Amino acid sequence: MSTSYLYRVWLIVPAARQAGLNQFIREEFDTGDWLLVPLSASGNGPATHFACCFACTHDQTSTWAERLTTDGGVPLPAGFTAYTPDQRIAFMEGAYPTLKQLTGVVVRTCRNDQMPWTLDFGTILSTESLKVMVQDA
Numbered sequence: 001m002s003t004s005y006l007y008r009v010w011l012i013v014p015a016a017r018q019a020g021l022n023q024f025i026r027e028e029f030d031t032g033d034w035l036l037v038p039l040s041a042s043g044n045g046p047a048t049h050f051a052c053c054f055a056c057t058h059d060q061t062s063t064w065a066e067r068l069t070t071d072g073g074v075p076l077p078a079g080f081t082a083y084t085p086d087q088r089i090a091f092m093e094g095a096y097p098t099l100k101q102l103t104g105v106v107v108r109t110c111r112n113d114q115m116p117w118t119l120d121f122g123t124i125l126s127t128e129s130l131k132v133m134v135q136d137a
Helices: 015-028 058-072 085-103 121-128
Strands: 007-014 037-040 049-056 106-111
Touching (some): 007 015, 007 058, 007 121, 015 049, 015 058, 049 058, 049 121, 058 085, 085 106, 106 121
Antiparallel strands (some): 007 049, 007 106
16 A cells, blocks of 8 residues: 555543543644544543544654653653654554553554455554543434
């Protein structure tokens, strides 16, 4: 698959951080709200977390990775801007446990331009002991 959107990112945030991170996404990337998938341990309300999934370009990874890691207490390594896509993914996957511990935010990343993806939402939810909330019809 040929695309400039090299990265697939899954983002799960505690409900208390939803508004702030949606504001960041609106300011930096897109005017819409992205963290709209409600999650909880049981699949019933109230939502304890919200999720989204998106693809991004190499340049965009610098913006969101810097925000999430620096704000989360895991600064980007020196030379991150020169990292290859695989090096950036390795860093973000390695930072995932610490970011989750410090902020409650789960960021999982893989190559978007190589199929099949090495991560999927169902596996990530299972790992985090979360379920998509049942919506009333």
